Amino acid sequence: MTKNSLVQRLVLATAILSTLALTACSGGVGGDQNGPNDEGPIRIGMLAPLTGSESVYGTYLRNGAEMAVEEINAQGGLLGRPVELVVEDDGCDAQMATAGATKLVSAGIHLAVGGYCSGSTLPTEQIFYSNGIPQVITAANGSQLIEAGLDSVFLVNGLATQQAQSAVKFAQKQGAQAIFTVDDGDAYPKGLTDAFAEYGQPAGLNIVAHEQINKAEKDFGSVATAIVGSGADFVFCTAYVQPCALLNQQAKQYGFSGDFLIGDGAVDAQFADLTGAAYVERVYGTFTQTPDMLVGAEQWLASYQAKFGAEPGPYTTQAYDGVRVMAEGVRLAGSTDRQAVADAIHGLRGFDLFSGPATFTDQGVLADSSFVIVVLKDGKFVLFDDLKS
Amino acid sequence: MALVRARPRPPDLLRPPVRLPELGPSRWQWRGPRAPLRLIGVLAVAGVFVLPFFNASTYLMQIMTSAYIYVMLAMGLNVVVGYAGLLDLGYIAFFAVGAYTSGIATTRLGLSQVQAIPLVIGICVLAGVIIGGPTLRLRSDYLAIVTLGFGEIIRVTANNLQVTGGPAGIYAIPGWQFFGWRLRDGFTIGGLKFNGQVTFYYFVALIVIVLGVLGISQIARGRLGRAWKAVRDDEDAAEAMGINTYQAKITAYIIGAVWAGLAGQLMATQQSAISPPSFQFLHSALILMAVVLGGMGSTPGVIIGALFISLAPEFLRGVSDWRYLFFGLLLIVVMIFRPAGLWPATSLLPWSRDRRLQAETGPPSTAVKSDHRERT
Amino acid sequence: MIQVIVNGLSVGAFYALVALGYSMVYGIIKLLNFAHGDIYMLGAYVGFVVLGALTSWLSLPTALGLVLVTLVTMALTGGAGVLMERVAYRPIRHAPRLSLLITAVGLSFALEYGVRQIFGPKPSHFPVQIDAGSVNLFGATITTARIIVILVAGVLMVVLSLFVAKTRQGRAMRAIALDAKAARLMGIDVDRTISLVFFIGSALAGAAGVLAGAVYGTIDFLMGFIIGIKAFTAAVIGGIGNLYGAMLGGVALGLLESFGVAWLGGQWRDVFSFLCLILFLTFRPTGILGGRVVERM
The missing domain is CATH 3.40.50.2300 (Response regulator)
Incomplete structure (x- = not known):
């Protein structure tokens, strides 16, 4: 390779580039072609660690969310539309979580529920927010998660x-x-x-x-x-x-x-x-x-065991509750618009969760969390x- | 009828038995053994530049941009390991230094990203000197452990200090801003709306890589590059030939450090949050793998290696549980069949008629020198 | 103070055992065997399986059973080491040295995630645990289990030193370490000797793995990673390629870490030990015993 050769290569590359740019009228640059849809199912995207050292918890999260989605669909779905769960692996790693979050956005999700590790959930907040997607974080509870001050991010697990x-x-x-x-x-x-x-x-x-x-x-x-x-x-x-x-x-x-x-x-x-x-x-x-500490949760436990053939684990209920909070927000807002859903969830007073009646503070955390x-x-x-x- | 008929002279005698690889500046050749490779290179560069015009899904842009940042890192490490032959197991430290410098400068000191660039470069030069300094006397494996140690020291220190945000790291790192125009707003050219946030980093990373390829190939062909290779192949002989080996080594370190630091700044702004787990030893090992897998000292090889290392886990997302097992086995198999890397510094297309050129001149000398004779 | 030294010694004994194999392999073929720590992990899991099988067949007293299991595990991990060398290292022994490093990293991934596929990501409980209380030693407390570790490590190291110093095979190893080509000319079967080195090194790592399982009671598929790095560090401190150096280096690293925790706290421990290492290597670039001793096995 020589100086000349490189210059020529650049010239050629630019030439091809501009030709193609002119002809590419379909234009992918605008971003996602298959963005959130107003028809068809409402998609809930979930990020959970399915590989790596925390992969056990990822399965618990996914199962909890599946329970809730199934329940909602059995009751006729949301806004007359069925609900669909899309799960991506975040491996508890910031890079992988960012890739997973953008993959969910590209798959056209309307709502985001999930997140186990605080470090890998943090960079996803901005991605969902700027793509107009409200987010409920299920297990991660580092205090820096609320410090960005995004008004459509909610935590269903108590803060540290x-x-x-x-x-x-x-x-x-x-x-x-x-x-x-x-x-x-x-x-x-x-x-x-x-x-x-x-x-x-x-x-x-x-x-x-x-x-x-x-x-x-x-x-x-x-x-x-x-x-x-x-x-x-x-x-x-x-x-x-x-x-x-x-x-x-x-x-x-x-x-x-x-x-x-x-x-x-x-x-x-x-x-x-x-x-x-x-x-x-x-x-x-x-x-x-957890359900086994609560009176009246026997039926929920039984249907969980019937579905997955195992006991629920840590954070299963948070994932279940997270989906329900989000669904309630959409129902009250009448749409999946980020601002409308966020306002609706902020307006909840004493919504019934496993961890007790839920009311969210302005920062999006549970006002009363019962450890x-x-x-x-x-x-x-x-x-x-x-x-x- | 001539009494003595001259015997036809064997044609080989006047020609060198092997066509020598061309040295020094020459014109771009569209013919010759390496022309097909050049063509492929040109097409590949053009291809990645126009990719966003066909498919700019957030996901594709995201993983490609991450892959380009890996390519930057691998290119920087290639200078240190591939050219200068210094085994560095803590290269991610410079990446961390760049990312943290830009994070601290913008969130704590209130600088803009553009203003932070000289600071990042300055601190990385300093880090290169500090890490390079004590290691100049060391050779191969002792050097490896010291660089590994530095990598861990940087990460653990970042995890423990207040100013680096401790284990939570730094978040809400501002993006790039030029004269009041912010990336987040995006922009429109010729009726095409560019989603600035995503696509910008793609093009910036790509342009930086192209500039890097040009710059590094210039340096590698020059006086400094030859000094590096001499040090790599035989340090004692290089010194005897009058090469200042200390200077050669420390420059390699500094160039590698600055390059990784800039990659770190790009990563920090693209992710908007950084934390210590991103800078673990495993990542140093992965970058080194990208370099060796691709072919040490070979820029196209290193680029291929880095793309492989960073994209393979993404493409293996479907088989999530098995992916690292496959990945490990793949590494072994590749190395057994291509011990000098996927695309070594003197590679030719397999079907090229001039394949014998490679066979006759022997494999490229890209080994990190073993230290058989050092301790007597 | 004595407590800190005792703590350091018991950790250092583990590092030394694993570092021995690292250093042996390095001495003979100049390979940084990154998969060595994973052989240690493999040893723990082999011990786990063998112990499970053994206790269901016959009921032995725990101590005897453990010795038996350790021996069986050493044989099996030794075999695994030989196989590893045959499949992944021998075909590219003459390639650039860093290519071998890559196959070593590849092997490490394959071993870790292969074990994970079989036994799952959760840590497993080791069926037998050496737990016989603790004793007071010059004012410091140490558990009996840790004393056993130190003793076993010591015995294995002495046996190994004698083997390398006194036997024919040991002499062959030293010869190859000095000059492989000349050794071949002298009629030494280089390939066989290298296999033997892998066998011994991996068997030692396997023994360390079983010991770890028996002392701490839990094993997991990533347990070899960190100890592999520690063993590498220990081997380099001691002067890589030198057997006595590996032992000294292991103990030195254990002590450094122990003092690091005592003086600066756990969060600065690794910074402290690596800084000491860097300072030390700056003044003595070939480790404790690296430069002086000509024979490197």
């Missing part, structure tokens, strides 16, 4: 700050003298421990130390001995299942005997198995209510304290 307040309340109730907090450096767990410190210190809690673990490792001996060495009697671990289970095990091997509280990301039936039978005592979790305390008992997490009293 709300969960931290529940954890503070619980620590006070347990009479914790010295508290040790642990996260894994990811956005959501770290936000949770930060919020815990923020609300805990004014409330008089004694947070003796904070430590960070690497979620991909297995030996947390350094942190376990630090917990024991600090004389803590209460640990708040906000990482995911495996690291929290291992930390609980290793801390107790080194002689820790206090309460071990985990954040909602680690509340999973596998916890007991992973931490080992000898260390399941005094393990608690902050969590939103409860669950306890590990016989290998399962069951309701321990609803913190109402």
Whole structure:
């Protein structure tokens, strides 16, 4: 290749380019040809992690949304049109989520429901917003999600700050003298421990130390001995299942005997198995209510089991509720227009959800979110304290 | 009748046994062994430029733009690894430095993206010197681990500091703005409405890549490029020939760093949000894979490699669970059958009559030098 | 202080075990075997399956059963290592070195996601766990399981050193590491010796995997990735290609990390250990033992 050759190549390329540009009257530049349609089914696009380390939760989200869509269609659909669910993988990765979100937009979705990881959900907000699509975020709950101030974004899961307040309340109730907090450096767990410190210190809690673990490792001996060495009697671990289970095990091997509280990301039936039978005592979790804790949810549970042949998992109900909130907004607005739907959802007062009656604040989060305390008992997490009293 | 009839001279004697590859500047050749490849290159460049006129769905533009950013990264790494032979396992660090510099400059310091460009370049030069500096004495694998370490240090630091937004990263990064005209508004030329937000990045990335190809091929053919290749093939010999190896290596680092930093700024503005998980070691490994898979030191090869690495997972979306397994096996198979890469620096079309040219001159020397004799 | 050192030693023992195989392979064919960490993961899963099968057939005392399982796993992962070398590395041994690196990364992906397809993305619970309380050592607490790890690692390393130093095959390995061509001329079967190196290195990684399963009680398909990087780092600190260096490097990395947590906190641990590594390599560019020792096996 030489200078000349490159110049010629450019000239040629430009020539071809301009010829084609002139002849391309069909013109793709305008954007999506198959944008949202006013006829046919109403499409709900969902982003969920179907690959990667969080892929288990993606399936839970998808199942919950499918339940809701099926129910809506059984009742005659929305605005007289059937509802269709389109699911794309976001892999809990910002790049993949952006690609997935634009793929949904190109597929002509009207509404967006979903999102598990805060980091990968954040860049999708702007994509949906600028394409006129209202968005309900199902599981992700980092506080930065509402800081962009987009008025058509709603969160059906409680914020980290709300969960931290529940954890503070619980620590006070347990009479914790010295508290040790642990996260894994990811956005959501770290936000949770930060919020815990923020609300805990004014409330008089004694947070003796904070430590960070690497979620991909297995030996947390350094942190376990630090917990024991600090004389803590209460640990708040906000990482995911495996690291929290291992930390609980290793801390107790080194002689820790206090309460071990985990954040909602680690509340999973596998916890007991992973931490080992000898260390399941005094393990608690902050969590939103699940169907098996509610009276009157038996029928819902039964139809879920009939459909998927398995128990619902974490965030299944949030996905189910998310679709219902969105559908209610469309019904009240009488259209799928972003602004109209957003106004309708903002206007909801006490809409019935699994987590309780829902009213959204101006920022699009639940005004009253009910985190409860669950306890590990016989290998399962069951309701321990609803913190109402 | 002549008493002595001259024996016909064997024709081969006066011609060199192998047609030598042409050196130095020469005219663009429409004939000759590599002409078909050039034609393909021209058609490919033209093709991607007109692609948005036929299909500009948001999705296609998005994945193509991401792929172009990968191409930029792979081209930059190609300078460091392919030309200068410095194995870099932490190249994503420069990408992160560029992305964070532009993010901090625009959201915290209130600069516009255009004003941030010199800052990005400056900080990346600095990062190149800082990372390049201590590594100049090291060779191959020791260099690899130090660059890996730098990559991790940058990511972990970004995860822990306040100014970088911690694990949540920086969001609401403003887009490009020129004299009051904002991209978001889009624009109309000749009756065609351009959706600025999406299509703009596509063309910008493409133009930047074309400029990069031109620039890097100029440098690679020049004095500096020859110095790099000399250092790559034998550092001691290069030094003996009077090449300032330190200077050659550090320039390679700086060029690679600035290029990755600009790619980072483009990514940050296109995504409008950046966070530490985008800069993990895995991404450094993937970019290195793009370079080696395509063919080290070969610009078209590296471009193909980068497109492959970034688009393959998108096309394999349908088989979501299996895709990384396929991806891994594909890498092994490709390397076994094309050990020098898909499109090595001296490649010809398989059906070309001049194939023997390659066979007789032997494979290109693109290996990162092994250090057999270094420790005695 | 003693607690910090003890913590570092127990982590370092793992790193050293995995780093040994890394360094051996590097010493003989100059390959950065990125799939080595995944052999460790494979070892954990092979142990998981073998243990499951074994406990359903016969009821052995846990300790004996674990030793047996470790031996079987070592044989199987060793075989896997040899197979890996045959299929993915030998055909391109004379290609540019970075091409081998790519097949290694490809193998790593294939192993990780192959195991994921079989056992699923969730972590699995290892059926047997060494859990015999903890003891007090010079004022520091350490669990018995971790003492066992240190001992096992120590024993394996001594055996390996003796093997390389005293036996015929060991001599062959050292010869190839010095000069493969000359070794071939001296009548050494280079291919066989390289296979043997892969066998031993992979068997050690497999043993480390079973140990990890038995000590921590959980295994997952991505567990090899991070330890592979740590082992690489450890091998380089020690002087890559040098056996004793790998052991020293593993322990040194474990200690660095432990002190990093103690002094700066967990979030700065990796920054601390990598900064120490970079500073150290700036002053000593070939690692602890890299330059001085001529023999590199």
